[in-house]
Amino acid sequence: MGFVHPLDAVLDSFGVARDKRGNVQATPDCEVSNGYQTSVPKVFAAGDMRSGQSLVIRAVADGRRCARAVDKFLMGNSLLPA
Numbered sequence: 704m705g706f707v708h709p710l711d712a713v714l715d716s717f718g719v720a721r722d723k724r725g726n727v728q729a730t731p732d733c734e735v736s737n738g739y740q741t742s743v744p745k746v747f748a749a750g751d752m753r754s755g756q757s758l759v760i761r762a763v764a765d766g767r768r769c770a771r772a773v774d775k776f777l778m779g780n781s782l783l784p785a
């Protein structure tokens with residue numbers, strides 16, 4: 704539909720916590736240990752699902768930071784750009 708919060712069925716199936724706007728709760732900081740990780744361990748969220756509807760360039764940047772956070776989570780450090 705666009706410009707509504709993420710679809711409930713997907714979020715319910717993962718059981719992730721949401722904020723007051725219905726978006727997935729995750730810390731948008733790829734430098735902290737739990738960055739981009741949801742309330743469910745090892746489940747990460749980025750883009751519109753995390754921030755709410757925004758712009759393509761913001762979603763791309765968020766996805767790149769999330770990739771760095773996942774890389775750091777798996778490998779302990781990352782060479783991916785912040």
Ligand SMILES: Cc1cc2nc3c(=O)[nH]c(=O)nc-3n(C[C@H](O)[C@H](O)[C@H](O)COP(=O)(O)OP(=O)(O)OC[C@H]3O[C@@H](n4cnc5c(N)ncnc54)[C@H](O)[C@@H]3O)c2cc1C
Binds near residue numbers: 706751
């Ligand atoms: C009508 C409309 C117009 C817009 N116009 C602009 C604009 O002019 N400029 C601009 O910058 N931004 C615009 N936006 C916003 C922009 O499209 C979004 O901010 C951006 O696409 C978000 O990217 P994303 O990767 O976070 O999410 P999405 O692009 O929504 O990607 C999520 C993906 O997950 C897939 N998916 C969903 N459920 C599942 C599942 N169960 N299994 C597997 N895959 C699944 C979906 O098919 C989709 O491909 C517009 C948005 C809308 C709705």
